[in-house]
Amino acid sequence: MAPVSLVSLGKAFGSIEAVRDIDLEIADNEFVVLVGPSGCGKSTTLRMIAGLETISRGELRIGETVVNHLSPGERDIAMVFQNYALYPHMNVAQNIAFGLRHRNLSRAEIKAAVLDAARLLDIEALLDRRPKALSGGQRQRVAMGRAIVRRPKVFLFDEPLSNLDAKLRAQMRIEIKRLHQRVPTTTIFVTHDQVEAMTMADRVVVMNNGVIEQVGTPLDVYNKPATRFVAEFIGSPSMNFFDGTLEAQGEDLVFRIGNGRALPVPRARGSAYSKHFGKRLTLGLRPEALSVSDASDFTIEVETKVVEPLGVETIVYFDLAGHPASVRAAPNRAPRAGETVPLSFDMTFMHLIDPEDGSVIPY
Amino acid sequence: MPKPIAQALSRRTATTPEASSIPYWAWLLPVMLVIGAFYIYPIIDALRLAFTDATLTGGAESYTVRSLQRVLSNPALPTILSNTAIFTAASVVGQQLLGLSVALLVVRGERHHLPGMLVLRTIVLAAWVVPGIANGVIWSMLFSESPFGAINGVLRLLELPTVAWLSNPANAMLSAIIANVWQGTAFSMIVLYAALKSVDPSLYEAAAVDGAPAWERFWFITLPQLKAAILVNSILITIQTLNTFDAILALTGGGPGRATEVLSLFAYNTVFYQFDLAGGSALSILLLLISLVLAALYMLFMPKRDM
Numbered sequence: 320m321a322p323v324s325l326v327s328l329g330k331a332f333g334s335i336e337a338v339r340d341i342d343l344e345i346a347d348n349e350f351v352v353l354v355g356p357s358g359c360g361k362s363t364t365l366r367m368i369a370g371l372e373t374i375s376r377g378e379l380r381i382g383e384t385v386v387n388h389l390s391p392g393e394r395d396i397a398m399v400f401q402n403y404a405l406y407p408h409m410n411v412a413q414n415i416a417f418g419l420r421h422r423n424l425s426r427a428e429i430k431a432a433v434l435d436a437a438r439l440l441d442i443e444a445l446l447d448r449r450p451k452a453l454s455g456g457q458r459q460r461v462a463m464g465r466a467i468v469r470r471p472k473v474f475l476f477d478e479p480l481s482n483l484d485a486k487l488r489a490q491m492r493i494e495i496k497r498l499h500q501r502v503p504t505t506t507i508f509v510t511h512d513q514v515e516a517m518t519m520a521d522r523v524v525v526m527n528n529g530v531i532e533q534v535g536t537p538l539d540v541y542n543k544p545a546t547r548f549v550a551e552f553i554g555s556p557s558m559n560f561f562d563g564t565l566e567a568q569g570e571d572l573v574f575r576i577g578n579g580r581a582l583p584v585p586r587a588r589g590s591a592y593s594k595h596f597g598k599r600l601t602l603g604l605r606p607e608a609l610s611v612s613d614a615s616d617f618t619i620e621v622e623t624k625v626v627e628p629l630g631v632e633t634i635v636y637f638d639l640a641g642h643p644a645s646v647r648a649a650p651n652r653a654p655r656a657g658e659t660v661p662l663s664f665d666m667t668f669m670h671l672i673d674p675e676d677g678s679v680i681p682y
Numbered sequence: 683m684p685k686p687i688a689q690a691l692s693r694r695t696a697t698t699p700e701a702s703s704i705p706y707w708a709w710l711l712p713v714m715l716v717i718g719a720f721y722i723y724p725i726i727d728a729l730r731l732a733f734t735d736a737t738l739t740g741g742a743e744s745y746t747v748r749s750l751q752r753v754l755s756n757p758a759l760p761t762i763l764s765n766t767a768i769f770t771a772a773s774v775v776g777q778q779l780l781g782l783s784v785a786l787l788v789v790r791g792e793r794h795h796l797p798g799m800l801v802l803r804t805i806v807l808a809a810w811v812v813p814g815i816a817n818g819v820i821w822s823m824l825f826s827e828s829p830f831g832a833i834n835g836v837l838r839l840l841e842l843p844t845v846a847w848l849s850n851p852a853n854a855m856l857s858a859i860i861a862n863v864w865q866g867t868a869f870s871m872i873v874l875y876a877a878l879k880s881v882d883p884s885l886y887e888a889a890a891v892d893g894a895p896a897w898e899r900f901w902f903i904t905l906p907q908l909k910a911a912i913l914v915n916s917i918l919i920t921i922q923t924l925n926t927f928d929a930i931l932a933l934t935g936g937g938p939g940r941a942t943e944v945l946s947l948f949a950y951n952t953v954f955y956q957f958d959l960a961g962g963s964a965l966s967i968l969l970l971l972i973s974l975v976l977a978a979l980y981m982l983f984m985p986k987r988d989m
Contacts, residue, residue, distance in 0.1 A: 371887050392893030404888035408906040408985075417902070418892035465892070 320504055321382035321472040322347045323368065329376035330363050337363045338529045341377070348503040350496075354516035355526035356552070362477055364526070365509045369398050369475050381472055392421075397466035398475040402482065403458045405450040405465075411437075412446040415464045422469075436468040439501070440494075456487045463495070467502055476508040480515060492518055513553050517541065525549045547677040550603050550670060556634055559609070559644035561602045562674070565595055574602050574669070577640035580619050585667050591682035592671060603670035603679070609646040611635060611654060613661035626656045635660075725970065731963035738957035749960035753952070758940055766924065766945040766972075769859060773923040774916055776863035781870020781915075782908075788871070789878045803875070810868035818932025821861035822848065825933075851941035854934050858942045861929055866922070870915055877911030878904070910985055917980045921973050945969050 328341040338360040345351050353361040366372040368379060370391035379386055386394050397418070405414050415433045424432070437443045440460040450458055459479060466474055476495070480488045496519055499506055510516055516523045517537040525532045525540060525548070533545040544550035550558045563576040565584070572589055573581035582602070584592060612618075619639065627634040633653035636645045639662075646662060654660045671680045732750055736743040753759070784806055791799045812820065824832045825847035834844040847857045881904065889899045905912075927947035930936060936943035936951070943951075946969060953962030 369887075369891060371890065391887075391890040392895070396891065398888070398891045400884050400888060402882070402884055404882065404884035406885060406888070406903065406906075408909075417889070417894070420898075421893050465888075469892075 320347060322349075322380075323473055323505055323507070324380040325364070325368075325377070326380070327377035328364065328367060328374060328379060330360075330367055330372060331375045336529055338367070339376075341531060343524060343531065343534065345505060345507065348505055350499050350506045350508065350519060350521045351524060352508045352510060352516040352520035352522075353524045353526055354510055354513055354552075355532075357511055359526040360529040361509045361511075361524075361526045365475055365477055365507060368473070368507060369396055370394050394473075395469075395471050396473045396475055397469050397471040398477065399459075399462045399466050399479045401478045403450075403462040403479075405458055405461055407450050410447050410449055411442065411453070411461050411464075414450070414461055415468050418465060418469045432468050433464075436464040439467065439498070440464050455483050456491065459483065459491055460494075463498065467498070467504075470502075470504075472505065474504050474506040476506065478510055479508075480510070481512070488515075495519065513555065517553070523553075525552060527552075544603075544670065544679055546679060547601065547603070547672045550672070550679060554605060556606050556645045558603045558605050558670075559639075559642070560672070561604075561640060561642050561644070563600065563602060563640075565592060565598055565600055565671070567596065572596070574600070574666075574671075576602070579640050580617065582617055582664055582666055582669075584669065588669070588671075588682050592680065595671065595673075595680060599674060600680075601672040601674050603672055604664065604666075605668060606634065606645045606647045608665045608668035609644075610663045610665070611646060611648045611652065611660050612663050615663040615665075618661040618663050620659055620661055622659050623654050623656050626653060628653065637662075725967075728963040728966050731960055732967050734960050736959040736963075738953060738959050743960075749958070750964045753961045753964045758943075758948070761940050762943055762945055762948045765855065765940070765943055768855060769862070769926075769930075769942075769944050770920060770923045772859045773862045773866060773926075774919045776859065777866040777870045777919050778874075778912060778915065780863060780867040782874050782912075784867065784871045785875040785878055786904075788875055803871075806871050807868045809865050810872075812865060814865070814926065814928030815932045817861060817865045818929040821857070821864070821929075822933050825857050825861075848934055849938060851938050854938060854941045858930050858933055861933055862923065862926060865929065866919060869922075870919065873911055873915045873918075874908060877908050881907045909983075913980050913984050917977045920976050920980075924969060924973055924976075945972070 323343075323345040325341045325343040325345075328338065328343075329336065330338040341364055343351075353364060355361050363372060367374050368381075370386070370389060370393075374387050381394055381396070391398075406417065409417065412433050415436055416429050419429050419432060433446070434443065437446055440463055442457065442460050442464060445453060445457060445461070450461065453461065462479065479495075480491055483491060492515060495508075508515075508519060516525075517540075520537055522534060523537050523540045524534050527548050533540055533549045535543070540549060540553050544553065544558075547560070551560075561574075561576045563574050566573050566575050566581065568581060568583075571586065572584040572592060574584055575581045621637040621639055623635050623637050625636040627636070628650060630650065633648045633650045634645050635648050635654060636643065638644070648654070671682075672678070673680060733745055733747060734743040735746050735749055784802075788799050788803055791802070809817075823830075825834075826832070827834060827844070827846055827849060829835075831847075833847065837844050845853060847853055885903050885907070886899055889903050894902060924944075925946050927944065927950050930942055930944060930947055931950070934942045936947050945965065949962050949965035949969065952958045952965055
């Protein structure tokens, strides 16, 4: 239970800079998720916080203490590893108790602490078993038990759900969230799965190429992405992107896709976008900002390519002006593949992206 | 599973009619023949010879237990068995400790990307490919008490008193053990290096996060993870050391007196110096029994699963 500060944190492996200029303030008991594609530096950042990687540059504080040069054991953190890293020659109880060795506790106290943790995670019945005799989900719980039994200042999770099947993953997501509510602790969770990031985080930190692209609440990051990378990475299916130009049409602005139709830009955006008038830009629209209907004034006819029924909704894929794109449709009104359908655009959800630096133009 | 698929699968996995007509033991025949001819038969023949009065000089042999009685009641046998126990135990412990040390050093060096780790491994391994006799000769030169003796030469340079490495019965066994450990360390190093490399590195990270200092990580992670390798290695080194006589033959010839005469060398001497084939056979059966009992003892400590 302590805030964590990362100040201009950086890590270089030889001449390769894996992580640079990470500035992040994590509040006491906050649940922060570092998310990004593989190789983006999220795990390296977590390992620097854990003390498993040396810090090349910058400062790391846990609470009031600068911990750059403290060993992992001295940082009062606990970590759940991707492969759980349970000690195979110890049973569950011994695994959980291992971190309590230097706490000057009596045997009875250790036993009580282990039982407490086991009860919290519903693994009391497994205490005598070896890790080999446990299922993936049970191992996950034991790894978490080993972490919480020490009541550390900070919990670190390194992609802990990636070895589980889809159903168990969804279940463990909820359990970790519930655990955080019952045992409030500063938590830093690393994942490449944007669904995990969105569902679990108080704040999401999107990383790419060793730097932070954006920090914000899940809905912030979803609704107001700062860069094209964030817009593309967060959300499934991904945001649609159409290249075109911002043009004037009478008193209004329109976005012309390639040489095709002009889509009207909402008047409220006018002042924010006016200085980009005439530029080549990229329009970003999430699949839910499109709909298969001819209800609005500006519809475009497209031929559907692939249709994915998901039950609750159906994703329809098509090409528009050479760009692959998708739209969410109600299952009972979804077209078939190969059909030509009208598409409506809700431009109040539009994002304009400067293709030169990939930044989303603020509005 | 739908029926047609199940049927197709069972057709594919079922043995063909030609194959099923051959009895199962026929498939084992080749390996039974090889093991029988080259392992079982010599053992049975040694057992048979132990109950004869056979000599190397030939002549008709007849069945008797007198050779066996003579060998087992030989007043030198207790000394030889105790030599064998000391030589074997010290070699096993020495080779394991040194082999583990070098293996830990190499793994640690590799983890920190130190240059020369492959060279180090190769140099250590070089000792292992030296034949036993050559090993004895090399060490007899190193231990030599004449003016050119290497170790005593260094001691003299340092103005330290020289040591009677081979002529003093109290030191000769130590010298033989040093020579044997030097040669055998490489084997232990390779076995333990392979085992160390297969330990999941995240276990050490988890232990570090759990606050375990280096020695605890060694004690609570490395050693338990190496348990199986250490036991298998112990079995192999024990059997190999019990059978070692070439290095001792070249180094001390078993002397001074019987100070370094071990069971295998005693068996060798019995057959090839006293021409007592029956006595030598009895001794080799004794050696086999000791190996088997020790191997069985080690197996008792072998982890059954979860490792």
